[in-house]
Each structure stands twice: as structure tokens, then as C-alpha cells.
Amino acid sequence: MTDEQLNELVKKISIKYFDRKFLHKAFFNYRLKTTGGRYNLKSHCIDINPKILEKYSYDILLGVIKHELCHYHLHLLGYSGRHNTKKFIDLLNQVEGSRYVPILERQKNLKYVCQKCGCVYIRHRKINSLKYVCSKCHGNIKLS
Numbered sequence: 001m002t003d004e005q006l007n008e009l010v011k012k013i014s015i016k017y018f019d020r021k022f023l024h025k026a027f028f029n030y031r032l033k034t035t036g037g038r039y040n041l042k043s044h045c046i047d048i049n050p051k052i053l054e055k056y057s058y059d060i061l062l063g064v065i066k067h068e069l070c071h072y073h074l075h076l077l078g079y080s081g082r083h084n085t086k087k088f089i090d091l092l093n094q095v096e097g098s099r100y101v102p103i104l105e106r107q108k109n110l111k112y113v114c115q116k117c118g119c120v121y122i123r124h125r126k127i128n129s130l131k132y133v134c135s136k137c138h139g140n141i142k143l144s
């Protein structure tokens with residue numbers, strides 16, 4: 001899906017579910033890491049994490065867009081649009097948006113190699129290689 005297509009989709013959802021036009025821009029933001037979407041209070045733009053489509057589904061994307069549109073429309077109507085306000089929760093329920101945008105975890109495999117015996121350790125998180133040693137030979141391990 002391109003930014004253009006995303007923008008069209010957001011416009012469509014806005015009319016269909018909110019009965020209001022989306023007059024700003026929506027685009028994929030590759031720098032978003034763990035959040036699925038973000039509404040920018042200054043520019044009124046909606047950022048969507050492209051990983052939602054990679055890791056989840058179209059339905060989840062729709063839920064995220066609805067969620068961000070709740071922020072958008074409430075903000076433009078002069079409400080705070082914060083998550084814990086009644087206005088936000090009511091509107092979100094009305095349009096069946098997702099309450100919580102799924103957390104996108106960065107699950108990048110990190111490969112550590114023992115400098116002495118060459119044993120490989122795969123970890124999902126960065127570890128302090130000064131603190132940990134190879135469990136077989138107690139050699140130093142290094143990120144490769």
C-alpha cells in the first residue's frame with residue numbers, strides 16, 4: 001500500500017464512520033517503532049506504522065486508522081481527545097476503533113559469537129557483552 005492509497009483509505013473511513021472529511025495528510029512513517037499510529041497535534045497529520053500491515057492484518061489497520069481519526073476529529077472539534085476522556089471512549093466505541101493499538105515489538109535477532117570457541121548465541125535483545133561470557137568456554141562474546 002502506498003501513501004496515496006493510505007490517504008484515500010483514511011478519507012473514506014472518515015466519511016463513512018465519522019461523517020466528516022479528513023482534510024489533512026496520512027502517511028506511513030517508517031520511523032515509528034512500537035506505536036501503530038500517531039496523530040500529530042501540530043500538523044494534524046496521521047502517521048501509520050507500515051509494520052501493521054506486515055505483521056497484522058487489514059482489519060487491524062482499519063482499527064488503528066479509526067483510533068487515530070478519533071484523536072483527529074475530537075481535536076479539531078476543540079476537545080482534548082485524550083484516551084481516558086469520555087468523549088474519546090464513546091467515539092471510539094461508536095466507530096469500533098481499536099482501543100489499544102497493538103504493540104509492535106522489535107524482534108530482531110541479534111547474533112553473538114564467542115570470540116574463543118566460535119559458539120553462536122541468538123538473542124532478541126541487546127545484552128551487555130561485557131557482563132556475559134560463553135557458557136561453554138567462558139570466552140568473551142561479541143555482537144556480530
Ligand SMILES: [Zn+2]
Pocket residue numbers: 067068071083
Ligand atoms: Zn491514541
Ligand SMILES: [Zn+2]
Pocket residue numbers: 114115116117118119134135136137138139
Ligand atoms: Zn566459547
